[in-house]
Amino acid sequence: MRKAKPAGRKVTDIPADRLAQLNTGAAARTLTECLAVDFAALMGHVLPTIGSDALTGMRQAAATGISRRMPLAARLIADHLGPSGLDDLGTHASDTVRGWCCFMIGLPGATDLADRLDAIRPFADDPHFGVREWAWMALRPHIAAELERAVALLADWTGAPSPNLRRFASEATRPRGVWCSHIGALRHRPELGLAILEPLRTDRSSYVRDSVGNWLNDASKDRPDWVRELCARWTAENPTPDTLNLCRRALRSLHPDQ
Known part of the structure; x- marks a missing residue:
């Protein structure tokens, strides 16, 4: 999740009554509130029959990320x-x-990747920013494990009516990403992702285009020349303000002063 924290606000600043709401099922409004949820308290409220062993395990993990x-x-x-x-x-x-x-x-098991993607689709299109981030994070290990097949499957998502689904295709395959493991194959061979990137470079949604720019910014840290060449081609082929902004985002680590 990359929704910005409110400036200067910490988890401990959230009022007790608001924390109680979050821990009994209210939706978080910000990343700070997402991070403040007491998983054991919420789980016990939502699933009162889950048992003490599960809740103890959740409490013991409270200090982990x-x-x-x-x-x-x-x-x-x-x-x-x-x-x-x-x-x-x-x-x-x-x-x-x-x-x-x-x-x-996303739990380990023999479930086919296509079936996992079908199951995650409503969560990838969730109205809440946090759920949309959890959706791609949850499937990322499976996407990395079957990368070429995943790219082929997700290429179909680039034509989805919802910008949330189109963005999922890009965000789930970022070479480095946020709060997740890197995908080594894409760090070294970002061209493997072109079936997703090419259709999205002129997407009508800035939400999607920004994800593509971030994808390429990831790639620029390992393959800077490839990203430069791709952005030069895209700019020549479609020299619009949207393309220029996307490429500026893509190249920001290489040209931090721009």
Whole structure:
């Protein structure tokens, strides 16, 4: 998630009554609120029958990063509810709970990648910024494990009516990304992602184009000449303000003063 924190605000600044709302299922309004949720408290409220062992495990993980706690919560819930968990929780008001569903879809197992992508689609198009980020993070290990197939599948998403889905295709395959492991193959061979990048370079949504620019900025840290050449071609082929802004974002690490 890259929605900016409110300036100077910390998790400890959130009023007690607002924390109580978050821990009983209210949707977070900011990244700071997302980070403030007490997973054990929320899980106990949403799933009162999950058992003390699961809640103890969640409490013991409270000091770990949120990107570690999300898959842990998903595993504990999947162990308790089984496949019905997605049906039970997938439309819950809490963005954190819906995020847990994303990681349930991403749990290790023999599920085919295409089936995982079909299952994640409503979460990738969720109205909440946080759920949309959890959606791609949850499937990223599987995307990296079957990269060429994933790119081929996600290339179809670039024509989706929703900009959220189009952005998912770009964000899920960023070579470096945010709060996630790098995809080594794309760091060294970013051209593998062109089937996704080319259709999105003139996307009508700045939300999508900014993701493409960030994708290329990632790539510029390992393949700067490739990114320069690609941006030069795109600018020559389509010299619009949108293309210029996308390429400026793509090249910002190489030209930080611009």
